[in-house]
Amino acid sequence: MTARIVSLDPSHQRLQDMLPWFVMGTLDDDERVLVEQHVSGCASCRREIVWHEQLRDANLAQPLERDAGRAFAALRERLPGRGVESASWVANLVEWWQSQQTWLRWTLALQPLAIAALAGALLMVSTRAMHVPEGAFHALARSADASARLVVVFSPQATQAEMRRVLLASGARIVDGPTAADAYVLAVAPDRAEQAERQLRTEHSVLLIQSLEAERAH
Amino acid sequence: MLRGFTKPVQDEARASSNTTDIALIERVVAGDPRAFETLYRGYFPRLTRFLERMTRRPALVEEILNDTMLVVAHNSHKFNRASKVSTWIFAIAYRKALKALRDVDDPVEMDPAAEDLLGRDEYEPKDALMQLQLRRVLGEAVEALSANHRAVIELTYFQGASYREIAQIMDCPIETVKTRMFHARRRLKALLPEPSEDLL
Numbered sequence: 127m128t129a130r131i132v133s134l135d136p137s138h139q140r141l142q143d144m145l146p147w148f149v150m151g152t153l154d155d156d157e158r159v160l161v162e163q164h165v166s167g168c169a170s171c172r173r174e175i176v177w178h179e180q181l182r183d184a185n186l187a188q189p190l191e192r193d194a195g196r197a198f199a200a201l202r203e204r205l206p207g208r209g210v211e212s213a214s215w216v217a218n219l220v221e222w223w224q225s226q227q228t229w230l231r232w233t234l235a236l237q238p239l240a241i242a243a244l245a246g247a248l249l250m251v252s253t254r255a256m257h258v259p260e261g262a263f264h265a266l267a268r269s270a271d272a273s274a275r276l277v278v279v280f281s282p283q284a285t286q287a288e289m290r291r292v293l294l295a296s297g298a299r300i301v302d303g304p305t306a307a308d309a310y311v312l313a314v315a316p317d318r319a320e321q322a323e324r325q326l327r328t329e330h331s332v333l334l335i336q337s338l339e340a341e342r343a344h
Numbered sequence: 345m346l347r348g349f350t351k352p353v354q355d356e357a358r359a360s361s362n363t364t365d366i367a368l369i370e371r372v373v374a375g376d377p378r379a380f381e382t383l384y385r386g387y388f389p390r391l392t393r394f395l396e397r398m399t400r401r402p403a404l405v406e407e408i409l410n411d412t413m414l415v416v417a418h419n420s421h422k423f424n425r426a427s428k429v430s431t432w433i434f435a436i437a438y439r440k441a442l443k444a445l446r447d448v449d450d451p452v453e454m455d456p457a458a459e460d461l462l463g464r465d466e467y468e469p470k471d472a473l474m475q476l477q478l479r480r481v482l483g484e485a486v487e488a489l490s491a492n493h494r495a496v497i498e499l500t501y502f503q504g505a506s507y508r509e510i511a512q513i514m515d516c517p518i519e520t521v522k523t524r525m526f527h528a529r530r531r532l533k534a535l536l537p538e539p540s541e542d543l544l
Contacts, residue, residue: 143522144507146529152506177533182501184482190402194388198381201410205380205417282381 138164142171149178195281199333274319275301275338276312276326284331292329296322309334365429372420380420384413387430390503391437397498398441398491401448408444412437427512434503435513438495445491485532493528496521 141164147153148161165171276298280289293299297318303310314322319339326335365386371379391412395405415436423432486497492514499505499513507525511518 143526146500146525147507150500150504152500152504152509181482181532190392190396192388192392192406194385197388197406197410198384200406201384201413204410204414205377 138168138171141165142174145171145174146178149175149182193330195283195333196330272316273301273313274316274322276314276319276323277309277334277336277338278312278326278332279307279309279334281331281333282308288331292326292331295329296325298322298326311338362428362430366425369420369423369429372417380417383416387413387433390430391433394434394495394498394503395437395441397486397502398438398495399445400487400494401444404444404448408437408440411440415440428509431505431509431512434499434505435515438513439515441495442491482532489528489531493524493531496524497528497532500525 141161144153144157144161148158148165151158153161161171165175280292284292293312296312296314298312298314300310301313312322319337323335323337326332365383368379368383368386372383388409391409392405395408396402399405399408412433416433423429427435486494489497495514496510499510500507505513507518507521510521514521
């Protein structure tokens with residue numbers, strides 16, 4: 127049952143064995159020319175080619191639809207620690223820093239200090255300007271601080287329409303982000319926080335969700 | 345989709361794809377997580393299809409795929425360009441699939457029961473089969489082949505791998521690939537009608 131049929135013409139058998147890859151166009155050029163020359167005079171091999179084309183075109187059943195984002199999220203937890211990535215990133219930054227001219231390094235180092243000083247001065251001015259005596263007015267709505275906060279990471283494939291749908295379904299709104307890690311901070315009414323979190327966890331386009339309420343409580 | 349391309353265009357497309365893959369591997373080695381995710385998503389459809397066909401166990405596919413890509417992540421620095429990136433990744437997937445099949449006691453070589461199945465009357469040639477019936481019967485017949493035969497069929501016809509690449513993926517001599525194809529073809533051949541002479 128498993129013995130191979132021995133052809134009287136070894137070159138015919140050898141070339142016939144190559145026909146699956148001839149049909150797929152994956153033979154080397156030399157092999158392809160050899161097969162073409164043989165096939166032009168061999169009816170048996172021409173029939174074989176038609177058979178292989180039928181099998182190629184049958185394509186059989188399509189595989190199941192699978193969610194690459196969900197599968198990748200499962201793998202992400204098993205990937206080498208972020209420390210490795212950070213080390214590499216830090217190493218690149220150090221290398222770049224050392225390659226710069228001395229004057230440029232000083233300029234770059236002083237720049238954040240100058241920005242911080244300006245920001246501090248601006249904050250002092252605006253705090254004085256915003257100071258209002260207690261009882262002067264009442265807020266018409268609940269202040270933003272009263273909202274529950276959630277951090278979410280959407281799948282990179284999530285479209286704007288999909289993100290909008292998810293937000294509407296959960297009753298949350300984006301108040302910050304995207305961060306460097308592509309995370310968004312969502313705000314939701316405190317009495318809907320648990321329900322919103324449950325809803326977000328059912329969404330395939332949401333890869334990660336974390337409540338900030340525990341941190342705020344401390 | 346490579347099918348339908350002329351040979352030079354196919355070669356060009358494959359070379360370009362491999363160049364892109366090599367660039368991604370280099371970024372993975374440098375610690376770029378986005379490059380790894382791009383590589384993962386690029387290979388996800390091809391690997392799920394290959395693993396579904398080879399293992400016939402849809403529930404195992406994502407686990408085997410993630411085991412495969414975890415090896416890629418850990419060993420990206422060992423990729424030495426002796427083969428194409430796709431050949432290297434499929435070789436890892438093939439070994440992981442074999443291990444998974446052994447873990448669940450699924451035979452890798454030809455199952456005697458499958459030989460019997462293929463010998464039954466319903467698997468005799470059916471000249472009048474409609475194309476859809478033909479596809480269904482062919483699908484069942486391919487499933488009845490051994491894992492190694494299924495892998496050769498899948499890699500040849502649906503992943504567009506050359507026989508040399510298949511030998512690298514399956515870590516076996518080229519002649520073994522051709523012999524496996526010969527036996528797989530013989531078992532499947534009874535199901536497809538012989539083309540008539542006027543088609544030629």
